[in-house]
Amino acid sequence: MELILIRHGTTQGNLEKRFIGTLDVPLAPQGEALAWQVGPTLPAVEHVYRSPLLRCRQTAQLLWPGVEQTVVDELRETDFGPFEGKNHEELKDDPLYQAWIGAPGGANFAALPVGESAQQVVERVSAGLKKVAADAGRRGFGRVGVVSHGGALMGLLAQYGRPEREYYGWMCPNCGGYRAQLEPETLLLHVTQAFPGDGGNFLK
Template sequence: MASDVCLELVVVRHGLTQWNLDKRYQGQRDIELLMPDALADMDRLRLELEGERFDAVVSSDLTRCRQTLAHIAEGRGWPEPRLDERLRENDFGEFEGRNWEELEDDPVYRAWIDSAGELAPPGGESAQDLRDRLALALGAIFDAAVEAGHRRVLVVTHGGVIRELRREFEGVPFWEGVVGQAAGRRWTLIRQAEGITCTSSSAVPRQASVSG
């Protein structure tokens, strides 16, 4: 398999949901966007990407990501998206649907927090589980780039995914890697035989604030 390829990867988080407002762990629950509240952030992202062209578009298959992509892509003539369940949020297991106030006295939850996600929640995924499937998802994106000559790819995914990728590509600590709704990162990535390296990174939108 040919491996040497350079990609500009724009990776953005879905828009606002009710569970974001409630600060509940959504994980892989299929939650819809909170409308019309989600529109302001998504409109800002849509404006940021105005005039951009992508060789491929890939999205988590969960509804909140598909809705976000439909909004920012409308009328843009971008390629038909490929849905990849490996780009889903971390599976938080028994923590899903609950928030800090409901979990703070649970010693298992405290251990998970103290591990910066390295431990698996009961019935959920560890950080290594997430890294393993993200490696497969990225591998598929790069393989398609080699085959079809892609150079710029848009990915719509989840906050935990972006946080983990920032930890890998930017060396950002786990708790500092969060991005806001309908915001993300623009990376220049090079895949060589020894692995993927990041040569540049910037915020999307450029003045994106962290919220929710």
């Protein structure tokens, strides 16, 4: 089974470099235009599985118009806790944020001091991938789209992506992502192609 794993289009929060995890924000006009531009360059799919958040629903509709969608709650983005909706300027005096950006090696999204841990995200999104594999297999789909979020996809691919890469090695720009062959029994994702999207920022 082939999966086309895509991060949602650009939101205003992305443009302002905010932590937009569980907040249900729409695509910005730039994000809609980007999805229209990217859609024709992606392979056709028989079905789309997506995060419940609005930005993923809108992206899926624009990338693959008319293709049926199934919501998979586990594909939602990381919960950033008290950092939600804020950017560096608004957080720069927060002691937790200061400690995080000042950590050895610099700020690491896999080690945020608030909200969901990286391991919690991996476990949740892994459960979502199992649901996708089971449903797509039962329905006989050969290729499906998966529209999710930057942090969710990075966590998933750091766990199951092949060839193996570290967390940041799987960074996805808006409307970018990967083409992968899924092993349903092991959940391994053998990546065969990268999609560049907008080549831009990675904040969710």
